[in-house]
Amino acid sequence: MKKTSLTESKLTSVQNTKSETVDKLIIAAQEAVRAALREHKRVGNHVAVWKDGKVVLIPPEQIEA
Numbered sequence: 009m010k011k012t013s014l015t016e017s018k019l020t021s022v023q024n025t026k027s028e029t030v031d032k033l034i035i036a037a038q039e040a041v042r043a044a045l046r047e048h049k050r051v052g053n054h055v056a057v058w059k060d061g062k063v064v065l066i067p068p069e070q071i072e073a
Contacts, residue, residue: 045073 048055049071057064 042073045071049073 045055049068052068054065054067055071057066
């Protein structure tokens, strides 16, 4: 069995905590985008996206949220 030092253990703990935090941030950002898309669709606003090197406006009836 490999012995790990206290420093290695702390480092692993910090890395796991950072990973969990990043995962939570990504989920929160995805939820915020979905909410913004639903709101744009609800009020009838277009959404601007970048596609094939150009800005494209998506009409509210085509927004998938």
